Ligand code: FES
């Protein structure tokens with residue numbers, strides 16, 4: 001039985017007097033964080049309007065003029081490399097009367113012309129042409145520069161992953177990423193060139209679940225034996241045992257909302273390459289292995305190929321899903337779009353082809369794993385319609401968490417350490433004082 | 437634009453589009469069988485239709501090169517077997533319970549014929565009910581081979597009208 005306190009739903013989410021302690025506590029979260037439209041709006045206003053959000057990878061806008069349309073929270077944006085070579089994140093809204101300016105998912109353009117009344121903006125966001133300008137009189141000249149496209153005041157990248165912040169102030173990207181940079185480094189260590197190519201296309205999978213359900217599932221080390229039993233029963237054994245007591249696999253709260261499942265100790269113990277890649281023997285990947293050894297020397301290459309890629313959630317919306325990459329766009333409290341692509345290695349066509357086929361097997365709407373995760377997320381959302389008990393329990397492993405210089409670690413991979421870290425950060429960000 | 441010479445006759449006019457040949461009713465019947473087994477979730481029987489060099493492909497775009505581009509589904513024969521095996525566990529959550537489905541296969545045209553192999557293009561509409569009804573539609577390209585033991589399915593390529601996404605779960609046999 002749950003003791004009935006004052007009902008948090010009555011005022012949770014109301015901007016004034018929002019008391020985050022009534023919906024997030026160290027070992028549990030209130031159901032309304034997944035269902036309340038007010039809390040969803042508050043997340044858009046805080047997490048997605050004040051913090052750093054992943055928007056694109058620099059390989060997707062490698063040439064001047066390359067652009068993509070994406071979203072930062074509920075704001076549609078154009079991620080574009082300008083004539084000056086700089087990547088900007090422009091809000092996709094004509095400064096005249098708000099028509100959506102860019103309507104293609106991607107392309108290359110020196111300028112964007114609004115289809116409504118023909119205002120034209122350079123790919124650096126400045127307003128360059130207004131048809132029949134005399135109609136505005138002399139004063140217009142002065143306001144013209146105020147009518148540039150709005151842009152994310154801060155854009156920065158790490159290892160090619162481009163993040164934007166819609167707030168002019170706040171911690172730097174490096175401060176925001178903190179220990180999560182190691183996960184990106186771990187992925188880059190598998191590239192013979194030290195760079196990635198994320199231009200292999202994106203699966204767009206509609207989840208009937210809150211965005212947090214989708215992302216926190218990715219670092220849940222508890223569910224696989226149950227949610228994915230059909231894969232292990234029918235298709236292939238798990239890469240290493242999913243029974244926590246049998247493996248050196250840890251979960252880790254990296255701080256600032258970032259978290260991961262880390263197989264590296266187990267893999268190092270096995271000292272076997274490509275366990276994370278379907279145990280492919282190195283003879284099947286000769287060009288890739290040769291390029292790795294050429295780039296890093298046999299020892300370092302061997303270690304990278306043993307340890308493999310990260311399984312790391314970068315707060316709030318990016319998941320380094322080993323050789324896949326997933327990012328999410330929240331649509332509504334019960335609706336999320338997950339984008340899944342792969343980390344291709346420049347120049348390694350055969351290896352990349354294999355990575356593509358592996359990603360299709362596991363990920364996306366028809367994937368052997370993610371289709372079922374999506375179903376579980378939908379049922380989670382359906383279960384939340386029952387209003388008692390009010391709280392979801394995240395206490396697993398609370399007593400066995402250990403803090404070290406890598407974060408808060410739990411040697412039991414089924415511990416809910418990543419979720420606790422996620423919601424600690426959530427409470428800090430969503431609980432902050434907001435304007436108005 | 438058409439240019440007209442002084443005799444008043446059209447020149448350089450491309451040949452008027454011609455209808456494609458009709459599909460052999462036996463092959464059409466084989467494709468209807470494929471549709472019915474998929475609709476009814478008769479996974480193992482459906483699997484038996486496939487040739488060894490099978491391709492079951494649901495791309496993002498018809499022009500995609502699968503060597504460089506991700507797809508929703510890109511199964512070879514082995515992966516088809518795994519997909520069916522997973523469904524047969526009865527524990528594939530995204531298909532428990534299975535979708536109730538009926539699909540229409542229409543506008544069937546013979547695209548090519550080479551020896552014992554024919555390529556057929558069709559339009560399809562699929563009504564899928566699971567919690568709610570969804571409609572899937574698109575173009576489907578089948579390649580069918582005639583062997584001593586009857587027909588086998590060499591490839592099935594599905595160009596969804598909504599392949600641009602976002603798409604809902606595709607854990608059933610599309
Ligand atoms: S709304 Fe864009 S030119 Fe008028």
Ligand SMILES: [Fe+2]
Nearest residue numbers: 224227369373
């Ligand atoms: Fe999962």
